[in-house]
Amino acid sequence: MGAQLLHRASPALCLVGLLAAWEALVRLAHIPHYTLPAPTLVVRTLIDNFGSLAGSWWFTLQITFGALALAVVGGVLVASVFALSRGLEHALFPLAVVLQVTPVVAIAPLILIYVESTTAALLLCAWIVAFFPILSNTVLGLRAADPNLRDLFRLYRASPWQRLRLLLVPSALPYFVAGLKISGGLSLIGAVTAEMVAGAAGRNTGLASRILEASFRTETPKMFAALLLLVATGVAIFWSFNALSRALLGRWHASEKQ
Amino acid sequence: MNSHRIHNPIRNLAAAVFTLAGIAHAEDKVTFATNWKAQAAHGGFYQAVADGTYKKYGLDVTIQQGGPQVNNRPLLPAGRIDFLMTGNLLHSFDNVKNGVPTIVVAAMFQKDPQALIAHPGQGYESFDKLKTAPVALIAKDGQFSWWQWLKVTHGFKDEALKPYNYNLGPFLANPKAIQQGYSVAEPIYVENQGKFKPVVHLLADHGFSTYSTVIEARTDTVKNKPDLVQRFVDASAIGWVNYLYGDRRAANAMMMKDNPEMTPEEIEASVALMKQQGIVDSGEALKGGIGAMSDARIKDFYEQMVKAGLYKPGEVDLSKVATLQFVNKRVGMDIKSKLAK
Amino acid sequence: MPGRAIISLQRVDKRFATGVTALEGVDLHVAEGEFVSLLGPSGCGKSTVLRLVAGLERASSGEVASPALGSNPAADTAFVFQDATLMPWASVFDNVWLPLRLAGESRGDSRQRVLDALHLVGLAGFEAAFPAELSGGMRMRASIARALVTRPRLMLMDEPFAALDEFTRHKLNDDLLACWQAQGFATLFVTHSVLESVFLSERVLVMGARPGRVVAEVVVDEPYPRGAAFRESPRYHAACARLHAVLATLHAPVDEVLR
Numbered sequence: 001m002g003a004q005l006l007h008r009a010s011p012a013l014c015l016v017g018l019l020a021a022w023e024a025l026v027r028l029a030h031i032p033h034y035t036l037p038a039p040t041l042v043v044r045t046l047i048d049n050f051g052s053l054a055g056s057w058w059f060t061l062q063i064t065f066g067a068l069a070l071a072v073v074g075g076v077l078v079a080s081v082f083a084l085s086r087g088l089e090h091a092l093f094p095l096a097v098v099l100q101v102t103p104v105v106a107i108a109p110l111i112l113i114y115v116e117s118t119t120a121a122l123l124l125c126a127w128i129v130a131f132f133p134i135l136s137n138t139v140l141g142l143r144a145a146d147p148n149l150r151d152l153f154r155l156y157r158a159s160p161w162q163r164l165r166l167l168l169v170p171s172a173l174p175y176f177v178a179g180l181k182i183s184g185g186l187s188l189i190g191a192v193t194a195e196m197v198a199g200a201a202g203r204n205t206g207l208a209s210r211i212l213e214a215s216f217r218t219e220t221p222k223m224f225a226a227l228l229l230l231v232a233t234g235v236a237i238f239w240s241f242n243a244l245s246r247a248l249l250g251r252w253h254a255s256e257k258q
Numbered sequence: 259m260n261s262h263r264i265h266n267p268i269r270n271l272a273a274a275v276f277t278l279a280g281i282a283h284a285e286d287k288v289t290f291a292t293n294w295k296a297q298a299a300h301g302g303f304y305q306a307v308a309d310g311t312y313k314k315y316g317l318d319v320t321i322q323q324g325g326p327q328v329n330n331r332p333l334l335p336a337g338r339i340d341f342l343m344t345g346n347l348l349h350s351f352d353n354v355k356n357g358v359p360t361i362v363v364a365a366m367f368q369k370d371p372q373a374l375i376a377h378p379g380q381g382y383e384s385f386d387k388l389k390t391a392p393v394a395l396i397a398k399d400g401q402f403s404w405w406q407w408l409k410v411t412h413g414f415k416d417e418a419l420k421p422y423n424y425n426l427g428p429f430l431a432n433p434k435a436i437q438q439g440y441s442v443a444e445p446i447y448v449e450n451q452g453k454f455k456p457v458v459h460l461l462a463d464h465g466f467s468t469y470s471t472v473i474e475a476r477t478d479t480v481k482n483k484p485d486l487v488q489r490f491v492d493a494s495a496i497g498w499v500n501y502l503y504g505d506r507r508a509a510n511a512m513m514m515k516d517n518p519e520m521t522p523e524e525i526e527a528s529v530a531l532m533k534q535q536g537i538v539d540s541g542e543a544l545k546g547g548i549g550a551m552s553d554a555r556i557k558d559f560y561e562q563m564v565k566a567g568l569y570k571p572g573e574v575d576l577s578k579v580a581t582l583q584f585v586n587k588r589v590g591m592d593i594k595s596k597l598a599k
Numbered sequence: 600m601p602g603r604a605i606i607s608l609q610r611v612d613k614r615f616a617t618g619v620t621a622l623e624g625v626d627l628h629v630a631e632g633e634f635v636s637l638l639g640p641s642g643c644g645k646s647t648v649l650r651l652v653a654g655l656e657r658a659s660s661g662e663v664a665s666p667a668l669g670s671n672p673a674a675d676t677a678f679v680f681q682d683a684t685l686m687p688w689a690s691v692f693d694n695v696w697l698p699l700r701l702a703g704e705s706r707g708d709s710r711q712r713v714l715d716a717l718h719l720v721g722l723a724g725f726e727a728a729f730p731a732e733l734s735g736g737m738r739m740r741a742s743i744a745r746a747l748v749t750r751p752r753l754m755l756m757d758e759p760f761a762a763l764d765e766f767t768r769h770k771l772n773d774d775l776l777a778c779w780q781a782q783g784f785a786t787l788f789v790t791h792s793v794l795e796s797v798f799l800s801e802r803v804l805v806m807g808a809r810p811g812r813v814v815a816e817v818v819v820d821e822p823y824p825r826g827a828a829f830r831e832s833p834r835y836h837a838a839c840a841r842l843h844a845v846l847a848t849l850h851a852p853v854d855e856v857l858r
Contacts, residue, residue, distance in 0.1 A: 034335055034358045109423040118420060148684040151655050155667070155678055156701040166697070170688040197327075199398050199421025213402045215329060217352045251729050252687045 037221040046225035053210060057229050060206035063119070063191040064233070067126030071183055074127070075134030076176070082135075083142035083168075100132035104190055108198040118201045122194045129190030130183040134176070141175025142168055174253045177245045184237045192230060285318040286486055289339040290473075291330035295323050296513035297443055297520060298528030299471065300343070301506060302366060302538075302548070306497025308508035315493040317486075323516055326397075326424045334360055334474060341475050341490060346370055346468040347559055347579065348403045351569060354578045359477040362580035364491045364549035365469030366498060368541040371532075372404060372466065373441040375448065375456040377433045385459045388436055389414045395422035395429055395437035403568075404466060410566040411465060426451055442531040446524050460535070467559050469551060470537075472580075480581060491584040495548040498538060499590040502529065503597035539594075546586035556580055604628040604664070605753055605785045606652055611661035613647055613811075621647045623810035625661070629785050631752070634776075636788045636796035636803045638842065640849070644811025645789045649755050652787060653678055666753050677746035677784075679756045683738035685730040685745075691717070692726035695745045702749075709748075716744040719778055736767035740774070747778060754779075754786045760795070772798055773826070780823055793846070797838045798825060805842065807849045815845040 019039045025031065026038040033041055046053065078096075082089035108125045115121040145167050153163050195208035207226045214222035249256040292300050303321055306312045312319040322339065324330050331349065334342040335358050342360075344350065353360050374394075376382035382391065389412060396405050396419055408414040420428070422437055426444075429437040430452040439445065441460050448456045462468075473491065480487055501509055506529070514520050532538055542550035557576055564571050606629040613622040621644045629635045637645040650656045653676060654667040666675035677698075685694045695716055699709040717723055720740040730738055739759060746754060760768045776799060779786060790796050796803045797819055805815040819838050821829060829835055 032335070032358075034332075034356060109425065112421060112423060113425060113428050146684060148680045148682060149686065151650075151653075151680075152678065152684060152697075153701070154655060155653055155676065156698050158701045162701055166700075167686070170686065173688065198423060199401070201401075201416070201419040201421055209398075212398050215332070216349075216399055216402050218331065218335075218349070218356050218358050219352070220356075249688075252731050254731075 034218055034220045037224055041221050042224040042228060045221040046228060049222060049225060053207070053226060053229060056205055056207045056210045056226070057233070059200075059204060060188075060191055060195075060208070060230070061233065063122050063126055063195075063206060064188045064237075067123050067130050067191060068183060068187040070123070070127050071130035071134050071187065072180070075131055075179070075183075076138055079135055079138035079142055082139050089139070096132060096135055099128055102128075104129050104193055105197050108194045111194075112198040118198075119204050121198065122191060122200065122206075125194030125198070126187050126190035129193075130187035133182040133186065134179040137175045137179030137182075138172060141172030144175060145171040174249055174255060177241075177248060178255070181238075181241045181245060184241045185234060188230070188234050188237060285313065285316050286489075287318045287320070288312075288341065288486070288490060289320045289322055290341045290343070290490075291322040291324065291333060291339045292343045293324040293330065293345050295325050295519075296321075296516040297440075298513075298525045298532065299367075299371065299440060299442060299537075300513065301501040301509055301525075301529065302498025303343075303494055304497075304512045305501035305504075305506055305509035306493050308512050309497075309500060311493045311496050311500070312490075315489040317489055317493060319490075321516070334476060337476070340479065341473050344472055344474055345372065345399075346403065346466075346470055347472065347556065348468070348563065348568070350472070350474065350579050351560065351563065351574045353474075355569070355574050360474045361477050361480055361578065362469075362472045362551070363475050363480065363487055363584050364473045364494065365471070365551045365580075365585075366473070366494065366549055367470035367537050368539070368543050368550070369460070369462045369535065369537045370466060370468050370470035371440040371442050371535070371537050372400075372461045372470070373439055373444075374436050374459045374461070375429075375439050375444055376436040376459075378454060378457050380433050382436060382457050382459075385464055386412070388412075388459060389418075391418055391434060391436040393420050393428075393432060393435040394418040395420050395435060397422040397424065397438060400438050404461060406568055407466065407563065407566040408461075411562075441535060442528045442537060443524075445531075446527045450524070465562060467555065467562065469555070469559075473549075477578075484583070488584050491549055492587075492589045495585075496590045496593060498548045499594045499597070502533060502538060503594055542586075545588075547588040547591050549585045549589070551580055551582055551585055553580075553582065603631060605631045605633075605666060606787060607662070607664040608648070608651070608658075609662045611651065611663060612659045613644070613651065613656065614659045620810045622651075622658075623812055625812055627804055627813050629753075629787055632783045632785055633802070634779060634786045634788065634800050636790055636800040637806055638790060638793065638796045638803050638846075639806035639811075640791065640808055640846070642811075643806040643808035645806050646757055647811065648806075649678075649757050649787065649789055652676075652753075653755055675749075675752045677749060677751040677754050679739075679742050679746050679754065679759045681758045681761055683730070683735075683742040685738055685741055687730050689729075690726065691722065691728050691730070691733070691741050694730070694741055695726075695748050697745060698749045712748055713744075716748040717741075719747060719781070720744045721774060736763055736771065739763065739771060743775070743778070747782065750782065751784050754784050754788075756786060756788045758789055758791065761791070768795070775799065776823065776825065793839050793842045794830075797835060797842065798830060803838075803842060805845045805849075814849065817841050817845070 023038045023040060026036060082093070104125050111124055112118065112121045115124060149167055153167055158166070191206065192208045195206050196212065200206060200209045207230050210226045211223050214220070214226065246256050290303060296304065307319055307321065322330065330339065330342060331344070333339045347362070350360070350362050374388055376388065376391070381387050394414065398421070401419065405414070405419070409416065426447060429435050430448070441458050445456050445458050448454070473494065475487055510522060510525050513525065514522070539548060542552055556579055560569070560574060560576060563569055608625050608627050611622055611625040612620070614620050625648065637648060639645050647656065651658055651663050652665045652667060654665070669675070686697070692713055695713045696706060696709050699712065714726065717726055720743050722737060722740050722744060725733070725737070730741070733741065760771050763771065772795065788799060800819055803817045803819060804813050805817070806812065807814040817838060821834060
């Protein structure tokens, strides 16, 4: 019983230990707050500035999940097209690969030049990062249906809609979910990277801009506070998609049967 | 002095020994970080390296460039550089406000060349029409500093703000757009690439009265090595005098090596503008030498920024912002009178 | 038990696009309600025969008649694969319900028939389980239940028990015969096991390879129900011996499960 409790609590204990060590290091070595702020100072700064940081946080969340939603829609649609037509897949897949390998850091400023609205440019950058894993995984998944099950569906004269709904989609689900888990984190990274590199404007600014602003104004604890929010968001995305994966696949897919 | 030398061999010997001792004494290694890639606005510092002025003052100076994606500022309090160039006093106010132990020791520019530029014939000939522009291309640094002042004091709106990534394309393509720039730099590039002379509005002409290209140092450098700071400030001021009024070809060559995108024509055009607009050598510098500063002007600028809502009254202890102990000593003015005929 | 033919192949050839001739001149027939095995080494085309009968492949020449190719095929033919081929994301109930569902029957309407089929194969009480939670033998039972839920006239089985251990195989053999006796469907049972073919079938058709064709027929004249005693009897061993002799003449490597 005690061992199990320890096991469940170990990540939290580890984190608390690290934070305590960080706090001790700052205090004992008298590290100035503008170089490395102590965790307590970061938390205090976060609380003090939460009003203004919350708005930026919301903006970053909107870009992140907006890009993710668009990546899901786009990825599933294009994957379906590819699954239907091997010819189209052969012709267009290299384009998708180009999209994947071009570093968003390099093209974000370009996109900002070509796209009118700054928000749309940021969405596009984050989308580019999140799109490919969903596309490639879903294409794989749509092809993954058991050939014997395909034969069975043919035997029982299933309609194309029945085949899609009852066979292809469930077969593709584990692959799609795997892509989703990857893209969840990537859309956050894409949203932040795009804003860091290309910048945001006026009232529509996210946490990346706040980090930059704090950096320019030498407000290091504020940088850390904004960073803390970003980290919390990333962790929340990771956990929720893992939970989603468990919920959808837990009973039947090898990847979740641990 | 020459006559003394001829008539006093013992004094000659003593002078020789002291000079030799000076040469034998190792030069102080100093790193100076700028806020942009090498350009004419950094000319005086490169001059002091190129013509040996820093060496004469016992300094081995390395100039570390800034750039569009480079932020050298955290390096100063972290101890990785010795002196830092910043573009206006806002950064210094922020540092004092946040308890970062740095201080301004000299101000090379009496006028901030920060400007807004626009297409001619689009109605932006008057400064107060600029706020009606549908697109204002402002970079991150400006967004978080003087743009805030423009909003409060001159009615600019965030809706027009678009991030500027140091690419002239969007401005050149959109006649209704305005963008930021240095009055002594961007207009030259715009004329070269866009083939037109842009309208230039200096922020300094509309109330943005800060010093610019100021030299910041750590407070403990000022406390523990004041002689080093004095030598750096003096040599830099002399470097600027020689750059503006003397032979600057070696300095220009150095800058072009650091920043291969610069051309000699652009540099010369920029120097001409600097002189014409009185960026470096005007106002207090005419009396106290390049680098001159006054408490009154710092206080005035701070109060303007308080009015603009960037700071709360009394939030910044102005006595910690700058020290005048190293400037206002007319350093370099004798050289200037010899060169600037 | 023998009646009119429910399956009929006449001079059937099958060539694949790769150039391989899987079948050449195959003649066979299965009567209504008859239990027939197709026995042969790997590569003799017995699975191909099954797929032709199921309508999953088309013959290159010759005639194939089977309920699966008729006007109302869906309910009449069922197929059991070597792999249980269950939908892993669906419960046992939903898996067995599938053929009815594809024919447009709702879950409620199908409920009794699904439960009956599960009961028939010995899986009563497991309708809510997922395939991942079942043993190999239980999964195969579920697959058979799915095949039986539409009360087919014809069962096509492609080495369904090859992947199971001996104990489970024997149990499933017994249960299969019990289902067959209860429901009376015709069965075409593909296997490479001499022992299994003799135990289960009324007739064993031996197929040779390269090209695939029917080379011999052995009648197993033993009444049903057949139990463990049959496996020990001289008649059983004699039938097995006759089949071994035929297989030996084929000069083909015989993959056989000799237990």
